[in-house]
Amino acid sequence: MNTISIKTNSGGEATITENQFEEFQSNFRGSVFHAGTHGYNQAREIWNGMFDKKPALVARCVGTSDVIHAVNFGRENDLEVSVKGGGHNSAGTAVTDGGLMIDLSLMRRVTVDRKNQTARVDGGCLLGDVDYETQLNGLAVSAGIVSHTGVGGLALGGGFGWISRKHGLSVDNMISAEVVTADGRVVTASATENEDLFWGTRPKEKNSSGRSRKKQKPWGSMSV
Numbered sequence: 401m402n403t404i405s406i407k408t409n410s411g412g413e414a415t416i417t418e419n420q421f422e423e424f425q426s427n428f429r430g431s432v433f434h435a436g437t438h439g440y441n442q443a444r445e446i447w448n449g450m451f452d453k454k455p456a457l458v459a460r461c462v463g464t465s466d467v468i469h470a471v472n473f474g475r476e477n478d479l480e481v482s483v484k485g486g487g488h489n490s491a492g493t494a495v496t497d498g499g500l501m502i503d504l505s506l507m508r509r510v511t512v513d514r515k516n517q518t519a520r521v522d523g524g525c526l527l528g529d530v531d532y533e534t535q536l537n538g539l540a541v542s543a544g545i546v547s548h549t550g551v552g553g554l555a556l557g558g559g560f561g562w563i564s565r566k567h568g569l570s571v572d573n574m575i576s577a578e579v580v581t582a583d584g585r586v587v588t589a590s591a592t593e594n595e596d597l598f599w600g601t602r603p604k605e606k607n608s609s610g611r612s613r614k615k616q617k618p619w620g621s622m623s624v
């Protein structure tokens with residue numbers, strides 16, 4: 401590889417040199433793929449096979465520091481960036497065509513606090529990961545129907561599933577989210593911290609007709 405052409409945020413094209421790529425990779429704990437790397441085609445696959453988009457780079461993160469590093473790399477080079485959670489979005493929004501894809505698919509840790517009946521889940525978790533850990537404790541989370549859907553995309557879109565009629569949507573039960581911001585900071589968004597950011601991750605408490613959503617028992621927090 402000599403250079404990589406990559407799509408910028410403003411629709412243009414930037415060039416990543418071999419040195420820049422190697423520096424990025426050397427500070428990254430996960431894997432970075434480009435078109436010439438073994439595993440690249442598998443790394444860009446999503447659930448909806450109608451999409452055949454080709455990111456210039458895929459940064460497959462294994463922890464929050466990797467996410468920060470990838471976000472910083474994207475911002476510093478003005479790159480078009482996409483985020484892949486479970487890869488189930490039928491419009492294929494997880495994959496950028498020509499930009500940098502931040503892939504969370506290896507970040508799948510689930511920690512259940514049995515006493516407080518909450519769960520903390522990583523940004524790349526699938527619904528089945530959460531069920532697998534919560535059922536051990538006799539608990540369940542209001543989420544979707546299909547176990548290989550991603551928690552991240554599902555919850556950000558509301559999240560309706562088997563027990564929603566009784567326990568509400570996934571977002572109704574979300575206590576907080578750990579968010580990596582575009583300037584590379586890690587912040588907590590909740591009802592008491594960075595409230596505007598928390599609002600951005602879930603529907604308003606009151607809708608446009610002024611009706612309040614029913615308050616539900618919280619179930620956990622999501623690490624993004």
Ligand SMILES: Cc1cc2nc3c(=O)[nH]c(=O)nc-3n(C[C@H](O)[C@H](O)[C@H](O)COP(=O)(O)OP(=O)(O)OC[C@H]3O[C@@H](n4cnc5c(N)ncnc54)[C@H](O)[C@@H]3O)c2cc1C
Pocket residue numbers: 447482483484485486487488489490492493494504523524543544545546548549550551552553554555556557558559560561623624
């Ligand atoms: C087979 C199937 C069954 C489904 N069943 C249900 C259901 O029962 N109930 C329901 O409510 N919905 C359901 N959906 C819809 C599903 O919730 C959405 O398609 C959702 O966007 C999938 O999320 P994902 O993380 O898997 O997808 P992705 O394509 O990875 O992500 C979707 C969007 O969310 C963003 N995103 C994902 N994770 C993160 C993160 N951690 N941080 C920041 N951004 C993130 C991505 O950038 C992308 O734009 C289903 C979809 C499919 C294909």
